[in-house]
Amino acid sequence: MMMQERKIKIVDTTLRDGEQSPGIVFSAQDKLRIAMALDQAGVDFIEAGVPIMGEEEQEAIKLILAASLQAKVIAWNRACKEDILASIACGCSLVHVSVPVSDLHIRQKMNKSREWVIAQLRESIALAHSFGCTVTVGAEDASRADMEYFLQVAEVAATMGAIHIRYADTVGCLTPFTVEAIFQQLIPRCSLPIEVHMHNDFGLATANTLVALDAGVTLASTTVAGIGERAGNASLDEVVMALHRLYDIHTGVDVRTFKTLSELVMQASQRKNFHYKPVIGDLFSC
Amino acid sequence: MIWVDQTLREGLRIGMDRGKIDSVVKLLQHLQVWMIDVNGKDWHKYNLPSLTTLQKKQLRVRVNETVEELECAYEVGFEKFIFACTLTPGGDLTPPMNALAWAAEKREVNIGLCIENASDFSLAEIEGLWRAVSTMGVTTFIYSDGYSRLNPLSTFKILTSLREKMPIALEFHAHNAYGLATANAFGAMQAGVKYIATAVAGVGVQGQAAMEEVMMIQKRLLGKKNLETETLSYSCSKILSSIGVKLPATKAIIGEDIFAHESGIHVDGVLKNPQLYEIFPPEEVGATRKLVLGKHSGTASIQAKLQQRNIVLSDVDAQCLLKQVRRLAVIHKKAIEDEMLWKMYQDWVV
Numbered sequence: 027m028m029m030q031e032r033k034i035k036i037v038d039t040t041l042r043d044g045e046q047s048p049g050i051v052f053s054a055q056d057k058l059r060i061a062m063a064l065d066q067a068g069v070d071f072i073e074a075g076v077p078i079m080g081e082e083e084q085e086a087i088k089l090i091l092a093a094s095l096q097a098k099v100i101a102w103n104r105a106c107k108e109d110i111l112a113s114i115a116c117g118c119s120l121v122h123v124s125v126p127v128s129d130l131h132i133r134q135k136m137n138k139s140r141e142w143v144i145a146q147l148r149e150s151i152a153l154a155h156s157f158g159c160t161v162t163v164g165a166e167d168a169s170r171a172d173m174e175y176f177l178q179v180a181e182v183a184a185t186m187g188a189i190h191i192r193y194a195d196t197v198g199c200l201t202p203f204t205v206e207a208i209f210q211q212l213i214p215r216c217s218l219p220i221e222v223h224m225h226n227d228f229g230l231a232t233a234n235t236l237v238a239l240d241a242g243v244t245l246a247s248t249t250v251a252g253i254g255e256r257a258g259n260a261s262l263d264e265v266v267m268a269l270h271r272l273y274d275i276h277t278g279v280d281v282r283t284f285k286t287l288s289e290l291v292m293q294a295s296q297r298k299n300f301h302y303k304p305v306i307g308d309l310f311s312c
Numbered sequence: 313m314i315w316v317d318q319t320l321r322e323g324l325r326i327g328m329d330r331g332k333i334d335s336v337v338k339l340l341q342h343l344q345v346w347m348i349d350v351n352g353k354d355w356h357k358y359n360l361p362s363l364t365t366l367q368k369k370q371l372r373v374r375v376n377e378t379v380e381e382l383e384c385a386y387e388v389g390f391e392k393f394i395f396a397c398t399l400t401p402g403g404d405l406t407p408p409m410n411a412l413a414w415a416a417e418k419r420e421v422n423i424g425l426c427i428e429n430a431s432d433f434s435l436a437e438i439e440g441l442w443r444a445v446s447t448m449g450v451t452t453f454i455y456s457d458g459y460s461r462l463n464p465l466s467t468f469k470i471l472t473s474l475r476e477k478m479p480i481a482l483e484f485h486a487h488n489a490y491g492l493a494t495a496n497a498f499g500a501m502q503a504g505v506k507y508i509a510t511a512v513a514g515v516g517v518q519g520q521a522a523m524e525e526v527m528m529i530q531k532r533l534l535g536k537k538n539l540e541t542e543t544l545s546y547s548c549s550k551i552l553s554s555i556g557v558k559l560p561a562t563k564a565i566i567g568e569d570i571f572a573h574e575s576g577i578h579v580d581g582v583l584k585n586p587q588l589y590e591i592f593p594p595e596e597v598g599a600t601r602k603l604v605l606g607k608h609s610g611t612a613s614i615q616a617k618l619q620q621r622n623i624v625l626s627d628v629d630a631q632c633l634l635k636q637v638r639r640l641a642v643i644h645k646k647a648i649e650d651e652m653l654w655k656m657y658q659d660w661v662v
Contacts, residue, residue, distance in 0.1 A: 047562060048574040048604040049647045079608065080635065082642045104577070135581045135588050167588075197591040201533055202464035202495050203502060227591050228533065229514075229525035229564045233464050233495030240465075252491075255578065255589070256571070257564035264491035272463055272490060296645065300560045302515050304491040309517065 034269060034277045035245045036262065037192075037221055038064050039073040040291060041086075042102050043259055044249035047295075054086035056294035058093060063290055064250075065095040067283040069262070073100045073122065073247075077112035087116045100162065105143070105150040114157045122192070123150045124164035127179055128171040131196075140175060144182055151186040164192040164223075169200050173208070177215055184217035190245055191218045195234065198227030198257065202237045209241040221245035224260045226252060231260040236268055239275060250291040251299065251306060263288065263305040313501065313530060316483065317348040318511040318520045321374070323555030324354035325517070332554040333360075337370050339547050339554070345523070349374055349394070349509070352385045363389035374426070377408030382415070394424040394454065401432045405441050412448040424452035424483065431461040435473055442478050452481040452507065457496065458518060460489035467499035475504055483507035488519025497521035498529055512548045513563055515555075524548050524565040524597075532592055544597040565597060572602040574647070576610020579603055583616055605648040606641040609634060617653055633660055 041060060045052050052060065057074065064072050074090045075083045090099055101118040103109035105125045113121045125143050126132050132143055147163065154161050163183040168176050180191045193212075200208070212220065222238040222245070224231040235246050252261035263284045269275045288306040292299050301308050320336050328336075340348055352375040363371065372392035375381040382393065393415065395408050407425060415423045425445055430438060442453060455474065462470070467484070475482055484500035486493040486509070497508050511520035524544055531539040548566045552559050561569040571594040573579045581588035586601065594601050603613055611630035614637065618625050625633070636656055637648050648656075 046575045046578075046608050048569055048572040048602075049606060051607045051641050051645045051647075053642065053645065076608075080638050082607070082638065130585075131581075131588060134585045197589060199533070199591050201498065201529070203468075206465065226564050227570075228529050229494040229522050230498070230529075232491040236463060236492075237465065240463075253562070255573075255575070256562070256569075257567065258562055261491060268463075268490035268492065272461070297560075300513075300563075301557075302488075302513065302519055304488050304519055310489055310519070 057086040128167035169195040198225035223247035426454035456485035464499035471503035575608040580612040
């Protein structure tokens with residue numbers, strides 16, 4: 027493997043996509059403790075939650091913002107006014123605006139058109155900017171979308187001043203080989219830095235994330251112990267450990283924190299860590 | 313594709329009930345898994361009588377290269393053997409010649425040579441090693457990534473090259489220190505390797521490629537659409553409980569919660585078209601979909617749950633009830649059962 031001097035940024039979403047795993051409920055205090063532990067571990071961004079969900083969530087996000095962490099705190103939003111205003115009311119200065127990009131999602135879930143999605147995105151970014159916020163954009167179901175449309179959304183986001191775009195494999199259908207082919211094409215043509223957000227439906231989330239990073243992607247979305255919707259997301263612990271040990275690519279994350287970090291998250295999730303889980307399971311000690 | 317099971321081997325290592333060995337073998341057969349590895353030492357630990365006909369046919373024994381251990385396994389009736397050896401990088405790469413000579417005399421046995429740390433050596437070294445043993449009756453060469461040094465793309469390259477140069481049955485054993493075992497097994501499959509080691513849920517000392525994952529990858533991502541997988545969830549959880557391992561609820565493919573949806577956006581989507589958030593339908597692996605009420609629920613969940621009791625709730629009313637559901641989920645730190653929602657609804661109507 028070639029020596030690489032670049033540094034990968036980790037966007038941890040344990041507190042958003044992780045908590046969306048059915049049955050997991052983090053209290054505001056849980057969220058604060060986990061955010062502080064993630065910050066100490068050295069992740070670059072913490073996706074803290076979805077303010078529009080309600081008062082409990084807003085309280086948690088306010089607590090996290092008040093803790094003055096090194097990591098940048100992100101609030102997740104749909105591309106609509108009420109979501110963004112809820113984030114702003116919490117005092118968030120970095121907001122993530124998510125739009126569906128596959129025709130399947132645009133037509134069957136939203137009953138809208140590609141043009142409508144882009145108009146919503148423009149309005150939402152403009153609204154967030156009018157309050158002085160920085161914006162990241164999420165492309166939901168990108169792996170089943172027309173690549174040209176993803177690029178068009180990225181172009182709009184870039185022109186509007188967003189800082190990076192998330193490519194979400196929402197249903198976990200990519201493989202290491204398709205990932206390599208996709209990002210070799212996308213990276214030179216995409217107007218913004220790309221964050222990959224991989225799901226684990228076939229057990230390939232970690233591998234897909236690593237292959238994308240190896241192909242030149244610069245940001246990776248992860249959750250502690252891989253918790254998340256359905257079979258979960260790419261694991262922070264696996265991705266970082268493999269990057270350091272197998273790819274010689276560096277992150278600012280301290281692998282010595284993984285044991286306590288995962289114990290904290292498992293306890294707050296009221297779940298037990300699987301004995302055979304790589305890196306943090308009892309059988310594998312870091 | 314020939315799946316080589318490593319689940320029973322782990323079961324014996326962790327002391328599973330000996331009375332359940334044959335039921336695990338049968339469950340594996342049901343999943344079209346015909347080759348099942350066990351460790352010679354663990355097998356002897358159980359003091360079992362000679363192998364049954366079923367066991368003789370399905371089991372393959374792993375021994376280290378001592379002739380004593382081999383004879384021991386031969387006497388209880390094993391017919392398929394693997395010599396597993398770890399070689400020293402930079403040292404003299406001598407395969408287990410004594411053992412091979414012993415096995416070569418017993419022509420009826422089936423012999424695999426497994427280099428546990430094959431990924432520590434160059435392709436040239438592996439080929440040299442292969443040439444040294446090719447006349448000794450070895451029928452299978454097992455490339456094992458014992459220390460998890462490979463990634464899916466390097467696995468693909470190495471095994472593509474070995475397949476071109478070694479005219480022998482090639483088998484790949486992935487390991488899982490970094491969560492890449494399934495992806496690496498997939499890399500080997502793409503390289504044309506036909507024998508792939510797997511274990512249910514990836515159980516094993518160094519972790520294995522998860523059987524249910526590679527099977528569904530083959531079906532869904534490599535186009536083997538006619539594979540029968542309707543009993544996958546049931547068989548896999550039964551195998552795990554037989555060896556004494558508890559399956560995590562969110563284990564990909566077979567976990568009991570992987571078709572549970574809670575968040576508002578996902579439930580709303582799944583009610584419109586499950587394909588929005590499911591890459592394959594639950595029935596395909598013999599599972600069922602669940603809608604869970606909790607902190608992340610939206611109005612669609614509340615409306616759908618009450619619809620089941622023939623109650624049509626307006627968006628405004630659903631929003632009202634939703635607030636209570638979310639608050640309660642946060643207080644109790646868990647999902648809200650359907651009965652609880654019903655009670656809340658009745659209190660609220662009054």
